[in-house]
Every structure is written in C-alpha cells, then in structure tokens.
Amino acid sequence: MKQIAIISGKGGTGKTTVTAAFAELAEAMIVADCDVEAPNLHLVLDHKVKKETEYVGNQTARIDYLLCSHCRRCEEVCRYEAITEKVQVGEGIRPDEFFPFIDSKRCEGCAACVYACPTQAIKLYPEGTGKVFLSETAVGDFAHAELYLAADGSGKLVAEVRRLARDEARRQNKSVLIDGSPGIGCVVISTITGCQQVIVVTEPSQSGKHDLERVIKLTGHFKIPTDVIINKWDINLEVSQEIEELCLKLGVAVIGRIPFDPMVPQAIALGHPITRYECPAAEALRVIWGNLLLENEH
Amino acid sequence: MRLAVLSGKGGTGKTTVAVNLALSWTPHRQTTYVDYDVEEPNGFIFLHPQIKTTSTVFLPYPKINGACTLCGKCSAACQYHALAVVGGQVLVFPELCHGCGTCGIVCPEGAVEEVQRPLGQIDEGEREGLQCLQGVLKEGESLAGPVIRELRRHEKEQPSLVEEVIVADCPPGSSCSVIHSAERSDLALLVTEPTLFGLHDLKIAVRLMREMGLEFAVILNKDDGGPLIREYCTLEDITLIGSIPFDLEIAKIYSRGLNLIHEPKWADLFKSLSERIVTEVNQRRAGVDRA
Amino acid sequence: MRIAISTGGRDLEQFVDDRFGRCPFFLFCDSENPQGTAEYKDNPALSGTGGAGIAAAEFMANEKVEVLITGSLGPNALRVVEAGKIPAYTASESMTLIEAITAWKEGHLAKISEAGAAHAGER
Numbered sequence: 001m002k003q004i005a006i007i008s009g010k011g012g013t014g015k016t017t018v019t020a021a022f023a024e025l026a027e028a029m030i031v032a033d034c035d036v037e038a039p040n041l042h043l044v045l046d047h048k049v050k051k052e053t054e055y056v057g058n059q060t061a062r063i064d065y066l067l068c069s070h071c072r073r074c075e076e077v078c079r080y081e082a083i084t085e086k087v088q089v090g091e092g093i094r095p096d097e098f099f100p101f102i103d104s105k106r107c108e109g110c111a112a113c114v115y116a117c118p119t120q121a122i123k124l125y126p127e128g129t130g131k132v133f134l135s136e137t138a139v140g141d142f143a144h145a146e147l148y149l150a151a152d153g154s155g156k157l158v159a160e161v162r163r164l165a166r167d168e169a170r171r172q173n174k175s176v177l178i179d180g181s182p183g184i185g186c187v188v189i190s191t192i193t194g195c196q197q198v199i200v201v202t203e204p205s206q207s208g209k210h211d212l213e214r215v216i217k218l219t220g221h222f223k224i225p226t227d228v229i230i231n232k233w234d235i236n237l238e239v240s241q242e243i244e245e246l247c248l249k250l251g252v253a254v255i256g257r258i259p260f261d262p263m264v265p266q267a268i269a270l271g272h273p274i275t276r277y278e279c280p281a282a283e284a285l286r287v288i289w290g291n292l293l294l295e296n297e298h
Numbered sequence: 299m300r301l302a303v304l305s306g307k308g309g310t311g312k313t314t315v316a317v318n319l320a321l322s323w324t325p326h327r328q329t330t331y332v333d334y335d336v337e338e339p340n341g342f343i344f345l346h347p348q349i350k351t352t353s354t355v356f357l358p359y360p361k362i363n364g365a366c367t368l369c370g371k372c373s374a375a376c377q378y379h380a381l382a383v384v385g386g387q388v389l390v391f392p393e394l395c396h397g398c399g400t401c402g403i404v405c406p407e408g409a410v411e412e413v414q415r416p417l418g419q420i421d422e423g424e425r426e427g428l429q430c431l432q433g434v435l436k437e438g439e440s441l442a443g444p445v446i447r448e449l450r451r452h453e454k455e456q457p458s459l460v461e462e463v464i465v466a467d468c469p470p471g472s473s474c475s476v477i478h479s480a481e482r483s484d485l486a487l488l489v490t491e492p493t494l495f496g497l498h499d500l501k502i503a504v505r506l507m508r509e510m511g512l513e514f515a516v517i518l519n520k521d522d523g524g525p526l527i528r529e530y531c532t533l534e535d536i537t538l539i540g541s542i543p544f545d546l547e548i549a550k551i552y553s554r555g556l557n558l559i560h561e562p563k564w565a566d567l568f569k570s571l572s573e574r575i576v577t578e579v580n581q582r583r584a585g586v587d588r589a
Numbered sequence: 590m591r592i593a594i595s596t597g598g599r600d601l602e603q604f605v606d607d608r609f610g611r612c613p614f615f616l617f618c619d620s621e622n623p624q625g626t627a628e629y630k631d632n633p634a635l636s637g638t639g640g641a642g643i644a645a646a647e648f649m650a651n652e653k654v655e656v657l658i659t660g661s662l663g664p665n666a667l668r669v670v671e672a673g674k675i676p677a678y679t680a681s682e683s684m685t686l687i688e689a690i691t692a693w694k695e696g697h698l699a700k701i702s703e704a705g706a707a708h709a710g711e712r
Contacts, residue, residue: 009338011470012309016495037471038306038499059377079398105477110398111377147472149502149509154473155440156639163611182308182470183337186440206555207313207340214338214437221438235546236553265493373647379640384650385672391665394640 002175002296003166003195005034009211011182013203014231016040017264019179020273021285022292023139030174031137032165033144034158034191035181036130044273047135047142055145057129057156059109061102067121070098074113074122082106083113105150129153132160134168141168155186162190182211184218192219198226199255204239209246216250226252229288233257255295256288299579300464302480302512305489306499308470311519311542312489313340316467318558321345322565322572324428328462332453333432334479335469336418336445343555347423347430355433355448356414357441359395360402362388366409372401397444418445420452442475450478472502477510484579486514487539492526500527504536513582515539517571539578540571590620592693593654594686595645599629601687605680607660610634610641616686617652623690642666649675658689658698661705677701 006022008015016033019041023031033041061082063074075083075098086101102113104127114122130147143165145157162178169176180191192198198219202212212228219226228247233240240257247254261281267274275282303316313335320331333341360372360381366388373381373388380395381388392415402410418435433449435442453464468479480486486507490500500516507514518527518541531538542548551558558564595612596603601623606612612632619626630652634644642662646669649657657677662670670677678698680689692698 008308010309010340011307011338037473038308038502040307040495040498043494043498077399077403105474108396108398109377110396110400111375112398112400112403115375115400115403149472149505150474150477152474154471184437185337185435185442185475187471187473188337189440203553205553206343207552210340210343211338217437235549239553268494271494379634379643382643382647382669382672384647384669385674387672389643389669389672391640391643391668394643394665 001166001169001173002197003169003178004176004197004199005178005180005192005195006199006201007180007188007192007215008182008201009184009215010203010205010208013201013208014258014264015201016044016179017268017274017281018199018201018229018231018258018285019177020044021275021282022289023137023177024273024275025286025289026177027139028174029140029177030165030169030172031140031142032161032176032178033142034161034178034187036145036147036154036157036161037181037187039144039146041179042135042142042144044268044271045137045139045142046271047137049133049135051134053132055129055132055157055160056126057160058127058151058153059124060104060107060127061109061111061113061122062125063100063102064121064123065099067119068100069119069121071118072098072100073116073118074100074102077112077116079112080106080108080110082108108152127151130157132157132164134164140174141172143168155190158187158190162194184215188215188218189222192222192224195224198224200226200228200252201231202228202243203232204230204236204243206239209239209243212243213246213250216252220250227255228252229255230257232260234259255291256284258284258288299462299484299576300466300482301575301579302466302468302483302486303489304468304476304480304486304503305470306472306503306506307490307496310489310491310496312470313344313467314552314558315487315489315517315519315542316465317341317344318564318568319572319575320428320463320465321557321559322568323463323465324426329427330429330431330453330464331467332449332464333467334446334449334475335467336433336435336442336449336475337469339432339434341467342421342423342430342432344557345425345428345430347425347428349421349423351422353420354416355418355420355445357395357397357417357444358399358412358414359392359397360390361411361413362390363409363411365407366405367407369406371404371406372410375400375404393439396441417441420445420449422452442469443478446475446478472506476506480512481510483512485575485582486512487575488514488516489519490516490527491520492518492522492524497526497530500530504534515575515578517541520544537578539574542567590655591617591653592620592623592656592658592690593617593649593652594657594680594689595632595659596629596686601627602685605658605660605682605684605686605689607680607682609659609662609666610645612659615648617654618690620656620690620694623687640665643669646670646673649673656693658693659701662701664704667701667704
C-alpha cells in the first residue's frame with residue numbers, strides 16, 4: 001500500500017490540479033485532501049459524502065469560579081497570553097480581586113494552568129477540531145475534511161484524514177494519493193509523514209524556487225524520496241532552467257514540465273479534472289503519470 | 299495604521315500586493331513591511347533589504363536533573379507525549395515539546411530544568427527607507443506559532459497615526475498562524491483571484507474576518523474582467539477596494555523577482571490603490587468613532 | 590515470557606496490525622500458554638494526539654512486556670522500547686496472532702533494530 005503526497009512549498013502552483021488529474025488517470029486509488037484549511041479538491045471531483053464524523057482533537061481550559069482563589073497563578077504560568085484579567089464589578093467583589101479570563105481561541109490546551117492552580121479550579125474540556133468526510137467519487141473513495149473556523153489543531157485533523165484514507169486503502173487494497181497544502185510546518189509534516197513518495201509541484205518564479213528549496217530540505221529531513229514537477233514552466237524559461245539545476249544539485253528528479261494552459265482554470269470552473277480535456281496541460285500530465293507508473297513498477 | 303494582507307488560498311498574490319503597496323508608501327510615510335509567512339517567507343526576495351540584525355527564536359524544552367525520582371508525573375501531565383519514563387530514566391523528545399512548561403510545574407522535586415533549542419529566526423533590515431522584518435521557521439520544525447509571536451513582539455508598537463504604516467504579509471490558510479498575524483489591524487486586505495478555488499477560499503477568509511471582528515476589503519488579483527468575484531462582493535456587501543488585471547507580463551516580472559512599481563503603469567495602479575486604502579481606513583475609523 | 594502484539598481484533602486468529610502507535614488493541618499473553626493467558630487491552634495512545642508511538646511504547650513498559658511483536662517502530666517509539674530493554678520483532682499483517690507467536694518461538698521473526706517509517710507531526 002503506497003502513499004504519495006503532492007505538496008508545493010509555495011501556494012498556488014497547481015497541487016490540486018495535478019492531484020485531480022492523477023486521480024482521474026489512476027482510477028484505482030484512494031484520494032485524500034489534506035489541505036484542511038483551504039480544501040479545493042472536492043470542487044473538481046464529483047463526489048457524494050457517505051460518511052461524516054466530527055473530529056474532537058483539541059482541549060481548552062475552563063475555570064470554575066466557585067473554586068477560584070484569585071491568586072493569579074494561572075495568568076503567570078500561561079505562555080500563550082490566553083489568560084487575562086476579566087474586570088468584575090459587583091456586590092461583594094473587591095476591586096483588587098483577580099478574575100481570570102481564558103480566551104479559548106488562544107488556549108493551546110497545554111494544562112499548565114490546570115496543574116498550577118492551587119485549588120484545582122481549572123479543567124481541560126474537549127473541543128471539536130473539524131469535520132471529516134468519506135466520499136464516493138467516480139475514481140474511488142475520497143477522504144477530506146473541513147477545519148472549524150479559527151480552530152486550532154489543523155495538523156491533527158490532517159492525521160485524521162490520513163488515517164481514514166489509510167484504513168480504506170487497506171480494506172480495498174489500493175494506494176493513496178494525497179493533495180497537500182502550501183508551507184512546511186505541522187500541517188505539511190502531518191501530510192507527508194509515512195509516505196513512500198512526495199511530489200513537489202513548483203512554478204518557475206524566484207519565490208517558487210526559494211520555497212522549493214525549503215520544502216526539499218523538509219522531505220530530506222524525513223528521508224522521503226522526492227520528485228518535482230515544474231508547472232506553467234514556459235512562463236519563465238530561465239527560472240525553469242535554474243530550478244532544473246537546483247534539483248540536480250539537491251539530488252531530486254524533475255519528472256515533468258507542464259505548460260501554462262488557459263484551459264486549466266476553465267476546467268476548474270466547470271468542476272472537472274483537466275485530464276477530461278484535450279489540451280497541452282492534460283497531455284503533459286498523462287505523460288508524467290505514465291512515467292510515474294513505470295517508475296513505481298521497479 | 300496596520301494592514302494585514304491575507305488570502306486563504308495560496309498563490310493569489312499576497313506578497314505581490316504587500317510588497318508593492320509598502321514600496322508605494324515608503325517615499326511618503328514611515329513604512330514597515332513584516333513577513334508573517336514564516337514557513338515560506340518570500341517578501342525579502344523582492345525587497346532585498348540590507349539585513350541589520352538576525353535573532354534566533356528559541357523554544358524551551360525540559361532537561362531532567364539528578365533530583366528526579368522517576369515518579370512519572372511529568373510524563374503523565376505532558377499533553378504532547380514529549381516525556382517518557384522508562385527503564386530507570388526520563389526520555390525527552392524535544393521535537394514534540396511545545397515549550398509550555400507544564401512538566402516543570404508538576405515536578406515535585408524541582409528536577410526539570412529548561413534549556414533552549416533554536417526554532418527559527420527573525421531578520422530585521424532596511425531598503426531605501428522601508429523597514430523590513432521577516433520570521434523564518436527552521437525546516438523540519440512544526441511549530442510556526444512561537445516564531446510568529448516573537449515576530450509580533452519585534453514589530454514596532456503600532457501608533458494610532460495613519461501617517462505610519464505597517465504592512466503585514468500573512469500566511470495562506472485559515473489557521474491560528476493567520477489569526478495571530480492579522481489580528482489588531484486597521485484593515486485586512488483579502489487578495490483573491492477570479493477562479494473557483496479563489497472564490498471558495500475567499501469565502502473562508504471572509505468568515506474568518508467576521509469571526510475575528512476585523513475590518514476587511516477585497517483586492518482582486520489576476521482580474522480577467524469577469525463577474526465571479528465582483529458578484530460575490532456585491533451580494534455580501536463587501537468592499538472591492540481594487541483590482542490588478544491579469545497580465546502575463548506581470549507574471550513574468552514577478553517570476554524574475556522584480557517589483558511591479560518599477561513599471562510606470564503599475565506604479566500608478568499601486569499609488570491609487572494605496573491612496574484608496576488610506577481613505578478607507580480613515581472612513582472606517584470615523585464610522586467606528588461615530589458608533 | 591510476557592508477549593505483546595499490536596492487533597486489530599480480540600482473538601488469536603485475528604491478524605497482526607503493523608501500526609504500533611495507532612493499532613486499536615494489544616494482545617498480552619504468556620508465550621508458553623497463549624490460549625490460556627490471552628488478554629486484550631485498548632491502545633491508550635489511540636485517543637491521544639501526537640506522540641502516539643511514545644505513549645504506546647511507555648504502555649508496553651508499564652505492562653512489563655518482555656517481548657514486543659509489531660510491524661515497525663518509528664524512531665521515537667524505538668528509543669522508548671530500547672530504553673525499557675524490550676526486544677521488538679517484526680511480523681507482517683498477513684500473520685495471525687497465534688502464527689506470530691509460533692514464528693517468534695521458532696526464531697523466524699526478525700528483530701527490529703532500526704526505525705521504520707515515523708508517523709510524525711500528528712499534532
């Protein structure tokens with residue numbers, strides 16, 4: 001059971017376009033969208049949700065004011081600026097009495113205040129992170145998620161999507177194709193961990209090149225074999241060349257180049273993978289996919 | 299005034315907009331550009347500031363000393379499994395540690411000492427009067443939060459004068475990294491593109507702005523003249539404060555790492571946009587004061 | 590010897606689950622009498638967040654496991670298991686629990702001395 005993740009470093013290089021194309025060409029893979037903060041893959045894969053669950057992955061601290069001794073210890077130990085003073089005015093309340101207020105948006109659930117409180121007035125409560133979906137598509141089952149607005153723990157939500165996809169892949173004896181997100185932090189790490197192969201989709205710009213180098217360092221750190229696709233390569237032949245040289249230097253293979261193709265946003269607008277059409281980008285993707293299949297046979 | 303440039307979707311043009319706006323303001327106002335996309339910062343590629351200082355961002359993690367009695371309280375209290383008591387010793391896993399200090403709080407023997415490990419760095423520099431700041435997360439590290447918090451502390455304490463401008467280039471997505479980069483701004487500029495993906499992620503960004511109670515407006519990049527984003531903004535009563543046309547020439551200039559304002563037509567576009575933004579911020583402030 | 594095996598089911602005819610940190614259950618039994626001593630416990634690391642391998646490995650130490658059989662161990666889990674002086678052996682998911690025990694007794698299972706794929710960053 002193989003797991004392949006498609007990431008980019010820089011945003012907007014075409015990960016989702018490539019993933020949708022490969023999903024359509026493969027026809028026998030479990031697909032996962034691990035860009036849980038801004039998921040797009042579901043917009044180009046005709047799908048029907050067959051299972052929806054809530055993932056509760058976070059915790060937040062809450063104070064029982066009846067037990068609070070106003071000692072300020074919680075405010076002192078919190079390193080995330082989540083505990084501030086709540087101004088209380090009323091009968092029987094001394095003006096200098098400290099009433100702590102925990103901002104659940106800032107609370108990371110680390111439990112420092114829980115353990116620091118001398119009267120055990122603070123407890124951790126579970127908090128929903130987002131919704132996870134298993135959907136049916138014409139090309140196979142599809143795992144995806146939606147992060148609750150402003151929620152913490154997107155990396156954990158990604159792990160849930162990964163788990164769902166992995167379980168289905170085992171059950172159906174298929175491999176997993178994963179659409180990732182931009183960046184190199186916890187969301188991307190959670191996306192690539194345990195994968196046998198990473199494909200980085202880059203673009204021929206100085207930013208693209210800069211971010212490519214960082215993301216290759218990341219996959220190198222986790223020792224995952226990495227290949228590169230240069231998307232919209234003909235926008236700048238010079239930088240495309242620089243990227244090829246960079247990849248050579250870093251020991252990663254450029255497995256394909258996709259030309260800039262106005263059909264791509266049109267296909268997206270119609271809600272279809274680009275490989276549904278006859279156009280230069282689709283042709284390039286078919287060739288790349290063919291090469292990947294050959295590569296994987298060895 | 300502080301402006302946060304964000305998008306939801308990656309690659310819509312946040313850095314292009316943030317950098318060119320900052321450069322437009324620099325000759326007339328005290329301006330600072332801050333790159334909060336600490337995972338993949340790109341602003342300095344276009345600004346080439348002269349770096350004056352670099353400071354390391356450290357994250358604390360526990361070191362267990364000889365006072366330890368192997369009671370196991372630290373491991374039980376750690377929400378991240380960064381400590382394991384096994385085989386007569388306490389194993390520490392720094393890369394799982396969030397630096398929260400809980401283990402030190404629960405240890406009854408005072409056996410937990412804090413040591414530091416580098417998480418990333420903050421670079422401060424200047425280019426022709428524009429103050430430039432960026433945060434950079436070390437590759438392989440997963441916690442962007444502490445770097446962003448540290449960068450926020452480095453950012454000059456914002457005076458309420460509209461005459462001074464801070465342009466915060468925020469990361470893509472909708473996570474707490476975005477929230478901590480964008481909060482406490484006078485106006486958030488949501489940069490979008492006229493595609494289905496762009497619209498989908500713009501809606502997420504809009505919901506986030508409303509949840510945060512942050513004033514915002516939309517900038518339409520790669521504008522093809524179409525109605526997709528315009529209709530959405532009209533429907534939602536969202537200010538579309540400006541647009542940058544789709545032009546392969548812009549893509550080429552950007553791809554070379556050059557700034558648009560060096561071409562007169564784009565310089566004019568950004569000048570007008572920057573003036574409209576100042577007007578908008580003033581208007582909204584006046585509206586708030588009236589309320 | 591006290592054996593633990595990561596598994597997806599609560600029966601000796603069930604299969605080995607090769608995901609040490611995220612398997613649903615562990616089998617515990619005496620190698621000399623698996624049928625008579627078999628007990629199954631939920632993997633406490635499942636409900637947790639990051640560091641599942643570490644939590645599961647600590648669980649093995651607390652359960653005084655003397656032999657661990659699983660698919661592979663990530664670098665963090667391996668470090669804990671080695672600190673606890675618990676030898677770990679690899680068995681494939683195509684083996685049932687009873688087959689894995691027999692294979693271990695006959696010396697057919699390879700020792701895990703190197704970290705396999707880690708499942709890091711699930712925070």
